[in-house]
Amino acid sequence: MKGFDLLAILTNPSFVQMLVHGVKMTLIIFAGSWLLAMTLGVLLLALRMLPAKPAEWFVEIYVSYHRNVPTLVQIMLWYFGISSLLPNGLQEFLADHNGEAVFAIVALGLCQGAYFSEDLRSGLRSVPKGQWEAARALGHSYMGAMAYILMPQAVRNAMPALINHTVSLFKNSSLAMAIGVAELTHAVKEIENQSFRVFESYLVATVLYLAFSLFLMWLGERLERRSRMAGTV
């Protein structure tokens, strides 16, 4: 084994380029799937509150499927399975346009959407019922009461869970390497293969992952503190 030499990796232009590309890909997957998940989370919550039973069942099945099947299996089902059912033209288009990344974003987003909707739902449930009645008594419409009175409090209550799940979504972006997306973990494995410096390459990736996760946790804590109401814990 060679001696420890971090610079052997950090000063090699082609390795640095692979790392930068990997980080970029990881962030794209994270941001894309987060947006998809948050949108879905809100939509699923809205669907669940419709007065129709079938809508509620649909959301229940959706949530329990995505929570009880491993994320990696969901990614594989999309990438290997569902992709094969698409029309040929679309399959070829995706193959030419970074299809792996698209499927990773879709799979991670759909999965995390289930978690987000549950977080928001329990946040909404812990808003006291009197808030709703007071909002309606003050003349707010259903949507108005939701948008101005209930949801802001629900999001505040759900904040810690949303932050935790955001961090785990970021960590799960590494699963995309299993279907060949060139994100950070994939890039580091590639660098390790070419440089034979396993320790140094893994160290770089671990530090990068940890730094970004800690940044997310710090950001979350700040947001949480800012959104907290005066006089409550």
Add this chain to the structure above:
Amino acid sequence: MAMLSNIVSIVENNWLLLLVGQYPNGPLGGIAATLILSVLGIALAFPLSVLFALATLSPWRVLRWPVMGLVYVARGVPLLMIILWVYFLLPILIGANVSGFSTMVVALVIYEAAFLSEVVRAGIQALPRGQMDAARALGHSHLGAMRYVILPQALFNMIPSIISQFVSTIKETTLGYVINVPELTFAAGQINNRLLTQPFEVYFILAIIYFVVCWTLTRLATALESWIAWRRSGAGNTAVLAATHAVAAES
């Protein structure tokens, strides 16, 4: 309809591979390996996590800081990265070849112990402060109070969370696929490579199997949770007391 009959025939032709992998002609795999991996992961992580939780709650900084560091690393670094580290470091540390299976067990134990220690810590902190005060007033030391008064109550309340963590562990064993551990996802990959033409059916079956296993356990956790809440609400108070005494007397 064609798809349904494909699914049935894939299951008919490969149920043994899905159940136990290539055993006895090869390593144990399939659902059996997935479950053994998860049980070993949780069973070995649990005692470690209690020690970690005690360390984070202890008045001594030397114990607190390294464990809190580990918890942050586990919370901030993908499990996949930890598996790669163990895959690379473990053979160097013990100077022998390590199978993918053992690599996976070690990685799961490290990761789960860190997460479970947070569960245990929360469970301990959820007990009323008076329990500790009363135990100390009765003359127990800090550790004695933990062992005879706090832990028996906290661990009992924690059973549902531990089952949830077990479900997470089952889901995490799929990552063994990346280092070729023969488990359920690996078996599905083998079937898919052999058939080539029915990827959707194969991965759909895989998803359903995981769903059935994890959903059942999740329901069990929910049922236990409401049972424990009912007992703690007072309806079963005498029973809880009796159980606590029994546990304390045994240990």
